[in-house]
Amino acid sequence: DNQAEFEKVKNKFKKQYQKVQDMQQVLHEISKFKNRKNLNTKPLSRKEKSVFEDIKKYLENIDYLKKKVMVVDYELRQLLPTLKHDYFQFEREKSKLVFLKKDTSILQEKILETTKEIANLEVGKKFHEKVFNRFLKTQRLVGIRQLEQALLDLREYEKSAIITERKQGGIIAYQKEALLEQEQYKVNLENKSQKYHSDIGLYEKRIQIKQSELTNLQAESEAKWVKEITDLEKSGMVILNDAFLSRFHGKNTTIELEAQLANPWITREYDREREKLFYLALQVNKYFILTSEKVKSNLVNLGYLWNFKKNSDKEFCYFSERDRKNCFKELLNTIFLLTPVISTTFASVSRFLADVEEPESLGQLIIDEAGQATPQMAVGALWRFKKAIVVGDPKQVEPVVTEDVKLLLELFAKEEFSWYKSRVISVQTFADSVNYIGSFLSSNDRTEKQWVGCPLVIHRRCLNPMFSISNELAYNNTMLFQTAEPKEAIEKNLVESNSLWISIDGNEIGNKNHHVPEQVKKAVMVVEKAFEKQEGQADMYIISPFTSVIRGFVQEAKKSSILKKYAKANFESWLNTHCGTVHKFQGKEAGEVIFLLGCDASAMGAVNWVNENIVNVAVTRAKYRLYVIGDANVWKKNPSLLVLQNRLEIISSN
Template sequence: MDAKENILDAWIAIEKLSEGNINLREGSNFKYKKLPRFHENWTDFFRGKLSDMYMNGVKPSKHSNPGFVLYFDIFNFKDLINKLTKKFEINDKYHDDNNAKKYTYCVAFKLDGDQFKLVENSLFYTMSGYAHRKGNLPANITEAQEQLSKCLAETFQYDFDKGMSKLIGQKTQDSGENYYEITDDVTNLDPFLHSFYVEDLEFAKGSYSENLTNYLFGSSTEKINLDSNKSSDSFNSQEIYKILEPKNYPLGRFPANPEWGLSLMQQIAVNIAINDSSNVRGVNGPPGTGKTTLLKDIFAEHTVRQAFIIADLPKKHLSLTETYFAKGKIAKLDTEISNNNILVASSNNGAVQNIVTDLPNIGQVDKQFLQDVLEDDYFTHLSDEDSDNQTWGLFAAEGGKKDNVQKILTKIKKMSEDFLNDFEQNENAYNDFIKQYHLVESKRQAAQKLSDLYKEFLKVRTELEERTQTYNQRLIIEEDKCRKKIDEQKITLSNLRKLIEENKTNLSGLENHSSMNTHKISLEKDTIDAIKHQRPAAYWLLKLIQHPTAKAYKHKSLKAYTKLYQLLDQQQKIENACEQKMKRLKELQLEYKRLIDNVESIRKKFVSWKRREENTLRDLSQRVSNMQKDITQSGVEPLDLTMNYDELQQTNPWFTKEYRVEQSKLFMAALAVKKQFLYENQKSLKASYLIWSHMGDYAIAPKKHLISIAWDWINFAIPVIGTTFASFARMFKFMEENTIGNIYIDEAGQATPQSAVGAMIRGRRVMAVGDPAQIRPVVTLSNGVIGLIAHRYHAAENIINGYSSVQTLVDQASKFGYQKTEEEWVGIPLWVHRRSLNPMFSISNELSYQKQMVLPGNMLKPGKGRWVNIGGESNDKFVMQQGKWLKEKISHRKSDNIFVISPFKNVVNQLKKSLGKVGFDKSNIGTVHTFQGKETDIVYLVLGASDKEKGAALWAVSEPNLINVAATRAKREFYIIGDKHLYEELGSEVVDITLSVFCDYSDACEEQKVDK
């Protein structure tokens, strides 16, 4: 067996184990009667009971099949849970006991002439009954039922009375608790005897659905964390900006007050819902964060998209291609149109009713649109028929159970009849719509251009900031570098100047020396010339004879020449030295000039760089200024992700009231297109009514597809249809995979995961809206027993457990969401809370939402709240002193809108008795499940319990869910009544946080210590 089948089988076992409920006190006269252990004539007994029923006012139905149903071996379900817990040594925590009664099996008999006969296939052997008898879960309950059915058939084969006596007397009856029910139609056994989901779970085993696969095992696509807190490490500004580009906004809008746009995360959820390609997604909305509000805008956009596709069709009258009887034909609605059909589903019937009654309520339409929407008249007279309030049109209707489906079909029939009786066509509907469509689209395109400009503005501004910062930093560095280089050059220049001066001085000395030496040479030459004139006559002769005169002349002459030569040699050296000095001086002077030029070059280079950078910054600054001016003049608020967190969450960028007005007008124009299109295809509309009115005739293979084709027309005509999951399988029994355009699941956090399997298979796109941090799904089995089932079927325990919900599974399949904690991924989060004042808001925010929720500025004035400390002895969690205190309080404020809530069923029952005596409405007293999705001004949470019931007390406050839900039912005041000492001693962080918040918003911290 594969993982999918294991999970489905485990869910089937859970559902079957939950079957067989019987309320022995149901009805004013109790419809279930104790079956006698003996009667002489059972035929007379039951015929007499049938006569009594008709004499008491029950009228035989059109298809009357009178008879009775026997319910054998009634037992307390908690006894079975305790038995299984003990046998399998399950270590279960405390849970508020399920006091339901179960029957082991039931069987029906109908009156046939004068005798009663066993109704074929009427035996229902409950799994819980089998387990209660055998002390174990059956390997195959179907096989056990077949064996019992065979025995019963043999017992009643010949004689009813003997069979009854034998059956009653059989030792196999473990209990004398046997009951009977008299009924006018025994062939229509109470559908509540069976699970609502088993049939679809079995269907899923043989089906392939990508949506179901993703639902069970999560999506393999990369998760996108929509963290919108700029102080967070995972702040995802890029993805948030991308999603909130104007081109991703819807063109349609529900015609509510246009003064107010959606909050940031609401708009993100809408934009993803209408544009994301993935087919399963979750929206995680804490209490009061506008989940229903965003659904309205999504529904409006679906309507607009359908109208646009229709208006673009070359032929509005679709070809009748599908034969549904003889000459009767129906057109197949274009898939792109049916892809925008809307079904709302929930496990909470109140949630379904709230949506389908709220949407068409005239009070939901802003007064500026009211006249137009009423003039357009989208079958308003049909919508008003079943409504306690005036409506603006047949935009939504409740389906699900048989009577509701019949009402829908009646409305479809009446629509068809309207088209035949003086219907006023609106042939301009298509052109009017297209004209309005282009107007809204042009505004969206203009906003996109502005967004592109703003994106460029942010880019340029960032570049300006970065370049300015870089410039300022580099300017200091470059100035310092330039200064250092010039300083270094200056030192070198100074040294060069010294060398030049030294060389000049040396050269000047050499030149002086050379001049002096030249003069000496001249004098010496004159001396030689004078000596030459003194040459004796006949010198050569005198020299030859070595005359003294010749010798003296020669000596004098030689001396003079020697000195001259010395002076000439010296002069040559001086001139050589001068030449070297001159060369060196020129070199130094050239080097000096080069350094002077280099210093100037360094200065020029720096100045040029500085001028270039400043020009760039000036240009960028001018661009920023021009773009900012254009953005400001547009009058549109752009998406500024640098805003503080609270402001950012409340912002709705890009579009103004004017755009929202035109969006609403487009939605109304789309309804006019729908109406005209239905008129032009009235034969198909009529066919849809006929097919669904005789659905059984079309449940065979060759015709089965006609049921889905007909549904597309029905859901197109009534844009939003709601159903509970309990009625889903019955309503869509004959529809295959991927046959419903969009399924929106409301209050998904409170729905058991198996309840949505049929929706996952049939829905093309599914969005779950809810909050797992509120009350978890109601399960009749303990967590330990569920764990036992998961183990038996080898099913994943992260799915088969007592706390998973439709919301938790859808969240895991969602591409977009929020990493709430390291371990917990949730769907698209909504953060702006618009219901409860403080301290209720802060209790909820701190307990369950990591302080991410935001309270609008107009709700900052605190309400009232405190812990009323009352202890005392308890009896099954009920503390009489707490009841007395509450009775006294409520007796003085009966006109106020008050809910009284308790975690424990017995406390609720006792409070109903007590408060009923002062005229308090008992319907306003209940467990938290009673008030899920509701709100009022004042809430009293009665915790109950005493020291002897610490396990029960800890169960109530071990998780934040219960106090979170109770606190957020209250708009203005919230009081917890309980033994403060007991609950403080439990070590519960939930209690600690709650008390701390109460003290932050109350002057009564000391008073909370004792309240008598």
């Protein structure tokens, strides 16, 4: 029962999906080790956190106490001048009291002297002076009266002096009490400051103790981290640490290659569980298709729409424009359940997706060989898809720009559009320009370096010298060699034991026909040998920068009785698929390649027209052997072909 199977695999898929997600989360946490070295050490983390919290609390207390010290010190600085001034005033008032007391003492002495003088005069009074004291004005009596008046005045002065002295004593007593209070306040402030400093010192000692404790915890954490990393590396995981990065950017190509081939943070167990998940996803997809009536209906309707299925009346169905536009997106998304990838060309995509008129209606677009496509070709497809992956090599064949497009490009006269006038811009160069991950590569054909987004540096197609030529010519020697040697059965059937430059001079036909008959004849001989060794199934391309050279080769090859003998009925087809200009073979490969150059010294314009992109593509079509046939003296004037001459053994075959 398909429905039962669907439910069964769906549940299995959910469990496996959760398992993979859990593993992914663990790996994600592990991958953050540069930010948090203590992997899977939660108890230790709590201890460290507790210590950090204590240190933080102590530092906050120290900060609080330092603020208190600042306040106390400020108050002391404000108090000391006031206290000094008050002491000065106190001493002044004390001096005043001393002078007042001295004045009072002088008055008292005068009172005593005056009293004695009066007493002495009283003793010497006569009888009549005693009896008629009030009426008589004798000298003695007048003197006594004057002294008595002076005594009265002195006593008044004494009284006033005593009052003033008492007031001054009160002032001094008040000032003394105020000074005592200020002194006590000063002592209190000094005691507070001393206490605060003592507490700060105590907290600083506690911080030292906690820091020592933290150092021990961190050492323990570091040891656990090292053990964790060691265990992960033993399990096969590649750790993205400083050691890995040093290998990644090292000068030893073998070590760098190992780093490039590594997949950090992934384990064998995780890969295995993902494989299981992928298998279960396919099963879910399968049984969903088998159990869904709507999927079946949509597939039937798609058959009607594309006219490869007739209805019950044995007639093709007619879809109105509105019906086509309403249903095609859903029907196309249904067929993606059956086949996740549908390929087309930019030339066909406008017809294929004509009825999809809503943006982001479809899922994922992959543009392959994007370096050959002009930007405008991709606009419609990009508009219809949610996401796009652009794959291509701007160092290989550039876009072919037709005459009508060339005329349109000339319309971009404004400075802001000047970049769009270039005939070598492509979907790939546009994608590279918005990619912030990439590298600058120099060029033999350009003075400025070219930005290439996300360059893939592992090369697995070509043996040397093709790899070395391409690496030097186009990629600044950034690529790393990872091509497997051919099996013995393949190697023994190769035409030559090594790649060669076969130098043959001669005259081209002329009038832009760069075919050199002598070079073509040699190329035919090499192809004949390939057919003989490989029993009529030659895995070899004949590539030239020029159509006229290929035409000349095809004409000469058709005359060969050896090729007719081995190729038999398939010879015409073989010539059609294995001979052509560089553009024809972009993205393809063969065991051996003949790069047939043509041209003589009279065609230096054509020689210089061949750029590094053309040479790079031609060279990298060859997996095992490259045979360049052309006049070495003529072609050494082309800097890109000079690179080939420096890497290949050159033999003369005139």
